[in-house]
Amino acid sequence: MSEEILLGDEAVARGAIDAGISAAYAYPGTPSTEIYQTIQDYAKEHSLPVRGMWSTNEKVALEEGVGVSYAGGRAMVSMKHVGLNVAADPFMNVAVSGAHGGLVIAVADDPSMHSSQNEQDSRYFADFAMVPCLEPGDQQQCYDFTREAYELSERLQVPVLLRLVTRLAHSRAAVTLGAARAQNVPNYVEDSSRFTLLPVNARKAYAKLVDKQPALQEFSENHAANALTLRGNGKPGILVSGLGWNYLSEAMGDALEGYNLLRIGVYPLPVKKIRQLLDASSEVWIVEEGYPFIERYVSALGLMRERPIHGKLTGALPRMGELTQDTIRRCFGLPVRVSLQIEGLSEVLVGRPPRLCDKCPHTDAYIAINEVLKQYSPGVRVMGDIGCYTLGYLQPYEAIHSCLCMGSSIGMAIGAAHTGMTPSLCVIGDGTFTHSGMAPLLDAARDNSNIKVFILDNSIVAMTGGQPTMATDEEVVDLVAGLGVPREHIRIVVPLPNRKEQTLAIINEELPYKGLSVIIARRACVTYAKQIKLYKRACEEQSA
Numbered sequence: 001m002s003e004e005i006l007l008g009d010e011a012v013a014r015g016a017i018d019a020g021i022s023a024a025y026a027y028p029g030t031p032s033t034e035i036y037q038t039i040q041d042y043a044k045e046h047s048l049p050v051r052g053m054w055s056t057n058e059k060v061a062l063e064e065g066v067g068v069s070y071a072g073g074r075a076m077v078s079m080k081h082v083g084l085n086v087a088a089d090p091f092m093n094v095a096v097s098g099a100h101g102g103l104v105i106a107v108a109d110d111p112s113m114h115s116s117q118n119e120q121d122s123r124y125f126a127d128f129a130m131v132p133c134l135e136p137g138d139q140q141q142c143y144d145f146t147r148e149a150y151e152l153s154e155r156l157q158v159p160v161l162l163r164l165v166t167r168l169a170h171s172r173a174a175v176t177l178g179a180a181r182a183q184n185v186p187n188y189v190e191d192s193s194r195f196t197l198l199p200v201n202a203r204k205a206y207a208k209l210v211d212k213q214p215a216l217q218e219f220s221e222n223h224a225a226n227a228l229t230l231r232g233n234g235k236p237g238i239l240v241s242g243l244g245w246n247y248l249s250e251a252m253g254d255a256l257e258g259y260n261l262l263r264i265g266v267y268p269l270p271v272k273k274i275r276q277l278l279d280a281s282s283e284v285w286i287v288e289e290g291y292p293f294i295e296r297y298v299s300a301l302g303l304m305r306e307r308p309i310h311g312k313l314t315g316a317l318p319r320m321g322e323l324t325q326d327t328i329r330r331c332f333g334l335p336v337r338v339s340l341q342i343e344g345l346s347e348v349l350v351g352r353p354p355r356l357c358d359k360c361p362h363t364d365a366y367i368a369i370n371e372v373l374k375q376y377s378p379g380v381r382v383m384g385d386i387g388c389y390t391l392g393y394l395q396p397y398e399a400i401h402s403c404l405c406m407g408s409s410i411g412m413a414i415g416a417a418h419t420g421m422t423p424s425l426c427v428i429g430d431g432t433f434t435h436s437g438m439a440p441l442l443d444a445a446r447d448n449s450n451i452k453v454f455i456l457d458n459s460i461v462a463m464t465g466g467q468p469t470m471a472t473d474e475e476v477v478d479l480v481a482g483l484g485v486p487r488e489h490i491r492i493v494v495p496l497p498n499r500k501e502q503t504l505a506i507i508n509e510e511l512p513y514k515g516l517s518v519i520i521a522r523r524a525c526v527t528y529a530k531q532i533k534l535y536k537r538a539c540e541e542q543s544a
């Protein structure tokens with residue numbers, strides 16, 4: 001046993017390593033990035049035989065994890081919440097096939113949208129797929145639940161979803177670590193019909209998943225993390241889940257002693273315990289981080305009966321954003337605590353809106369695009385995508401006019417062009433292009449859509465902290481050509497102030513062309529220059 005101060009993400013990573021994983025796959029995204037980063041660094045530092053990689057996207061990462069499980073190993077797959085949308089197809093189907101070696105999917109949700117387009121709650125995905133979800137409430141549980149998730153996954157042959165939220169993923173606490181388990185010896189799944197989901201097999205596999213539900217329910221009902229404390233009939237009650245417990249205990253302190261309490265960390269929901277809490281309580285507060293998942297369940301099960309319920313649906317707690325001690329105290333009718341006041345602090349800590357770094361290559365790309373588009377204004381729209389370059393939406397550039405989800409810019413430009421928008425332009429980074437931009441570019445090539453695609457190739461996945469990109473420089477050109485874009489309409493510009501005239505000339509040549517052009521703005525990110533060099537050297541060594 002040893003103790004270390006770990007981030008929630010790091011505790012998950014160490015839990016996975018100590019559970020004996022053979023491999024880990026991830027796609028970066030705040031707040032989940034540190035899970036794979038830690039696994040990679042720790043395995044390297046301790047020469048552990050743990051394979052893995054930053055995958056092309058979340059779907060591929062999960063499929064790689066399923067392959068490990070199929071071959072008998074244990075796998076960790078990690079991503080941010082919106083990544084699970086990308087991985088939804090294998091996720092829903094591996095629930096049906098079931099796991100063989102332990103398969104854990106760690107998903108970090110982002111209530112308050114610190115770094116995301118939405119605050120979707122991954123507990124719904126676990127429920128949808130009928131697989132268990134473990135929701136740690138502190139860093140120790142991050143470690144313990146991860147280890148336990150592998151045991152559960154192998155015992156009941158199900159994938160397990162581990163749900164984190166931003167504050168937990170990105171805050172530190174002491175964690176007691178246990179002895180590491182050995183990795184599994186590879187042993188292929190015997191009954192391959194399980195993983196061959198032809199309708200004839202899928203019906204049987206799905207029946208098995210349905211049959212497992214009582215065992216999952218029993219696991220949840222008996223789990224110590226679903227802790228029911230009854231202090232007396234007729235007392236008020238609280239149902240609290242995951243990190244909500246942290247906020248609640250800090251906000252309420254000793255006042256909690258006056259309440260019946262059910263703390264939830266394991267799903268499917270422990271319905272019997274919920275019923276016991278409701279039966280014993282005069283009124284019930286439901287405190288959960290994310291959507292009103294438990295609250296809806298309680299009402300759907302008809303468990304509200306005569307008791308008043310206070311939660312997000314009733315307006316007692318805010319429907320969106322993270323919980324805070326203040327919102328909880330207000331909800332319980334307690335005075336909000338006065339926060340620490342430091343004289344002159346607001347003058348020192350001035351608001352810093354996000355902006356592109358000085359000398360960022362994206363700035364020169366946007367300056368050029370804006371200048372060329374002046375001849376078409378007003379009203380030219382440029383479809384944007386997700387990466388550092390999304391900041392081009394803001395002043396002073398105001399160069400892009402959409403950002404829906406990774407890879408969406410090209411498809412949106414095609415649709416807008418079909419509806420008569422001319423010129424129809426879009427902007428996508430090299431990382432986002434390989435994540436989910438190649439399929440829509442294939443559409444554009446087959447259709448010879450009248451769109452102009454700018455690929456901003458800065459040689460790295462910058463926004464999430466500098467992970468290696470799957471393709472840069474000539475590799476991007478070859479990919480684009482391979483997808484069917486004619487070489488004469490694949491143009492390269494170097495977004496530098498002293499190359500501006502050439503850049504403007506090339507864009508101006510392509511804009512009047514009534515078909516598909518791809519303009520690659522090729523210049524490395526200045527902030528991650530060192531990493532880019534290292535990655536490029538590693539690639540050269542690998543291919544030598």
Ligand SMILES: Cc1ncc(C[n+]2csc(CCOP(=O)(O)OP(=O)(O)O)c2C)c(N)n1
Pocket residue numbers: 027028029030080082083086386387388389406428429430431432433458460461462463464469
């Ligand atoms: C489905 C999904 N996965 C992950 C993320 C997190 N994320 C935001 S931008 C980005 C990559 C951006 O890389 P790139 O396109 O190369 O642009 P750069 O930041 O380098 O300019 C990632 C992984 C996300 N928003 N959505």
Ligand code: SF4
Pocket residue numbers: 355356357359360361362388458462463525526527528
């Ligand atoms: S990290 Fe790189 S790509 Fe991102 S804003 Fe800074 S210089 Fe630009």
